[in-house]
Amino acid sequence: MATLIRVDQIAAYEGQEVTVRGWVYNRTDKGKLCFLLVRDGYGYVQCVAFKGDLPEELFDRMVRLPQESAVIVQGTVRKDGRAPGIPGGYEISVRDLQIVHEAALDYPMALKEHGVDFALDHRHLWIRMPSQWAVLRVRAKVIQAAREWLNANGFINMDTPILTPNAVEGTTTLFETQYFDEGSAYLTQSGQLYNEANIYAFGKVYCFGPTFRAEKSKTRRHLTEFWMLEPEMAFTDLDGLMEVEEQLISHIVQTVLRECQPELKSLKRDTTRLEKVQPPFPRISYDEAAEILRQIYEQESDPERKELLRFEWGMDFGSPHETELTNRFEKPVFVYGYPTAVKAFYMQPWPGRPEVCKSVDLLAPEGYGEICGGSERIYDYDLLLERIRQHNLPQEAFKWYLDLRKYGSVPHAGFGMGVERVTAWLCGIEHVREAIPFPRTIKRVYP
RNA sequence: UCCUGGCUAGCUCAAUCGGCAGAGCGGGCGGCUGUUAACCGCUAGGUUCGAGGUUCGAGUCCUCGGCCAGGAGCCA
Incomplete structure (x- = not known):
């Protein structure tokens, strides 16, 4: 044999x-x-x-x-x-x-491109084709590399519940389900709040699992079910957070470049820009980003594009803004210090500038947009309570979360990384739905 | 929810001004000792998304509906 x-x-x-x-x-x-x-x-x-x-x-x-x-x-x-x-x-x-x-003769997948709807109806067979196979192998490597780096740097895996009693951020639309006699439960949109509890037991933690958004987003960057890696660290400020993010992302990118050459080659991915992904990443403030966007807006001559690029201080970035901003950088770029009003209730205010918070998004190059979003968290009990009230959140449901600010509260920070967005970026593919084995979108729960 | 585009053979697409509904792939039959989504010959395969309308005649034009896409909004 x-x-x-x-x-x-x-x-x-x-x-x-x-x-x-x-x-x-x-x-x-x-x-x-x-x-x-x-x-x-x-x-x-x-x-x-x-x-x-x-x-x-x-x-x-x-x-x-x-x-x-x-x-x-x-x-x-x-x-x-x-x-x-x-x-x-x-x-x-x-x-x-x-x-x-001997397979049946009516195998539906031809050795060529298929339309999106047909391909997704046959996702169970589509994943056998080299393009999809390569993307999903890269996805697995992204996850493996991320765990490697986190485990090697003192983080412990501490998974958080998928069924949760309430909205984490109170803003987004959640999938609701009946939970025995306890009323409604919701599919999680983030493990962060539980991670904040975990750091007080373990110091540095991460969770990794599916997250769910019931929003009717229909774009190449959105899934209703996607996988998020969420590290959280005690005794860490915004600068410390950005250092971890750039090291983690760089490790992931370099590992994929080193170990997925056959896959990237078969995807015809030009890796010259990926090779430059090494710390440090450029860091710009929201104020600086707003100024850059103002200039871009003024220089745009096409009226249709100009309308899309309209921007004023205080707005969150739309995807045209993210694309324009990131086109000005070779590497992923940090944008920090967003307006408090457009961010979640738990973010630490900027010292002396309460209209801005200690948040940071990491934007990938080549139009792939936000791959990580994080912040320093509020660690003062009274301030957090005030924010919960301001956002009309149910105070009783957050009792445990407030407790964390009573017993040994410290400055801490964390972020979430979207696995499909990172994978799509590294593979150079158009749509995140190809970066997960069986995508769930607003129009698709089959197969 | 809004905007834009699309829907023709199993798949990917073509069909000029409103005038016989076609090709490639895939399937079947035959040929070929280096193919790269092989190639060559033959062959089968159609409710042109649905309903209604205009017309001598509609895949094509009009009205309504359905489905899909990706952009806005929202978000990672």
Whole structure:
């Protein structure tokens, strides 16, 4: 029995007899010569057979194998620049072939681009195609790299509940569900408040899980269910927060560049700008950003675009503003000190400037927008209570959260990183829905 | 909720001014010893999103409705 190998490690087996188990992604037959492009989950490899290499009956079956048939291939690994695949450059000369399952002939995914609706209706099959496979492998690497960095830097994983009794920020629309006799429960939109409890037990923590927004956002940057990584740190201010963010993001980007080359190459991702993602990232204040946007607005001649870019101090950024701002920087850019009025109730006011708070967003280049949002949190009991009242939040529901300001309260800070947005940015894809295996959008809960 | 665009073969699309509904891929049959979404020949495959209207004649024009997209708003 030849050694069972993974296609991503094929280069190590040049000249050896190996076994690959997988599925037929494409087949080309040229009379007495037949190519199977087989994917095994780790990569895509070309398997070649000449008519004389196999028993006639088996060769005839190989030539007629439908796309997606399951096979076990034995043969010799040969280096050949002509061989397509991921990583490519190696092929297997087939000596024997077992057909585990002959797929039905009506496989709906053609080897070409599909319309969005059709592709998403067949997401369960679409993920087999190289583009989707590559993106989802990068997503997994993003998560792995993030955990690596956090674990190596003193953070402990402390997951937070998905079913929650109330709105975290009181602003956004939540998915509501009946919770036995306890009334309504809501799907979480952030683990942050619980993380703030966790830091007083563990110092530095992070949670990682799905978050839910019932908003009717219909854009390339929104999902109703998305995954967020949320670190939270005791004894940390805004500057300390930005240092952690830029180190974490840089580690993720450099890890993906180092370990996902075949995936990025198959996505035709130009990585020159990603290679520059190293600390420190530029930091500009909201005031400076507002001034830049004012100049951009004045210089814009197209009336339609000018209207989209209209901006006044006090507004939150729209996506046209984010794109214009980030186009002026090579790396992700921090924008800090947003107006208190447009941010959540728990953010620490700027000393001497209560109209501004110690919040920071990290905006990715190339129009990918906000990938992280965070802040220093209010740690004074009376101020937090005042904010809860100002925002008309149910004080009783926040009793535990207020308790945290009574027993050893310290300056602390944290942020959330959107995994799909980071993945979409690194892969250079248009829409975050391809950066999660089974996307949930306002118009889609199937499959 | 608003704005804009789209809906034609299983898929991706074409159809000029309102005048015979087409191609490529995928499927079937045949050919080919280096294909890269192979190529060549043959073949099957249609309620043109739905309803109504204008017209000798509607995929095309008009009205209403449906579905989808991505932008605004909202948000990560």
